[in-house]
Amino acid sequence: MWKLYRADLLGKDLETNLRQIIVEARAKRHKILSVEHLLLAMLDNSSAVEVLQSRGVDIEELRILLIDFVDENTPVAPDSDEINTQPTLAFHRVIQSAILHVKSTNKKEVFGRNILVFLLNEYDSHAVSLLNQRTIYTLDDSTDKNDSSAVSNVYSNAGIVDPHDVHRAAKNESLLAAGLMPKVSIDETGANLGYYSADLGADTLAALANAAR
Numbered sequence: 001m002w003k004l005y006r007a008d009l010l011g012k013d014l015e016t017n018l019r020q021i022i023v024e025a026r027a028k029r030h031k032i033l034s035v036e037h038l039l040l041a042m043l044d045n046s047s048a049v050e051v052l053q054s055r056g057v058d059i060e061e062l063r064i065l066l067i068d069f070v071d072e073n074t075p076v077a078p079d080s081d082e083i084n085t086q087p088t089l090a091f092h093r094v095i096q097s098a099i100l101h102v103k104s105t106n107k108k109e110v111f112g113r114n115i116l117v118f119l120l121n122e123y124d125s126h127a128v129s130l131l132n133q134r135t136i137y138t139l140d141d142s143t144d145k146n147d148s149s150a151v152s153n154v155y156s157n158a159g160i161v162d163p164h165d166v167h168r169a170a171k172n173e174s175l176l177a178a179g180l181m182p183k184v185s186i187d188e189t190g191a192n193l194g195y196y197s198a199d200l201g202a203d204t205l206a207a208l209a210n211a212a213r
Contacts, residue, residue: 009103009109009110011110011111013047013111014047014109014112017042017044017045018041020044021033021037021041025037025074028074029079030075030076031075031077031084031086032074032085032086033085034074034090034091034127035094035122036066036126037091038094038095040070042116042119043059043062043063043066045111045112047111047112048111050113051113052116055134055135055136056134056135057134062134065130066127066130069126073126090122093118093122094118094119094121095110097121098115098117101117101118102114116139117139120139
């Protein structure tokens with residue numbers, strides 16, 4: 001089941017949050033899971049909420065803003081179509097980067113706070129804009145940080161503002177080469193980006209969605 005997202009590296013709470021956001025997205029017939037969906041899921045994760053509240057974030061206010069944005073901007077499948085909600089490339093990138101970071105620092109599992117750290121690298125998303133408006137630009141997860149790690153050096157977009165920057169391109173290519181990108185990735189509009197990994201196997205989020213039914 002966990003050929004894309006390592007089950008042994010995802011914390012139980014985080015796995016529950018991912019399952020729930022899939023259930024909710026499918027119920028609304030959303031075609032995609034965006035970074036905004038992911039941040040919304042983190043508002044129910046105790047580890048992520050602790051970090052956000054320590055920065056003075058009003059969780060319920062942020063939840064309302066995210067729900068409004070997601071509902072107004074997410075492509076919706078017609079009633080006649082089968083629901084096949086797919087995560088965007090950015091959604092995958094955040095989770096995989098957090099997993100690689102945790103592996104590189106020899107930690108046992110990924111927590112919601114790890115997701116937040118890498119979600120902030122998706123600087124051209126509305127989710128990050130909302131966090132920036134609350135003066136959250138970076139998060140230093142000191143319990144997991146390892147400046148000498150490959151992830152810290154290769155998978156950071158700190159200080160970059162171009163959405164097509166070479167760091168992000170290198171990140172995508174590295175994840176794809178490692179078999180950690182989905183066979184078919186879509187961007188925030190639902191357009192197929194054509195990423196393919198012959199060694200990937202089954203899409204884990206598809207399996208999660210089936211398990212969540």
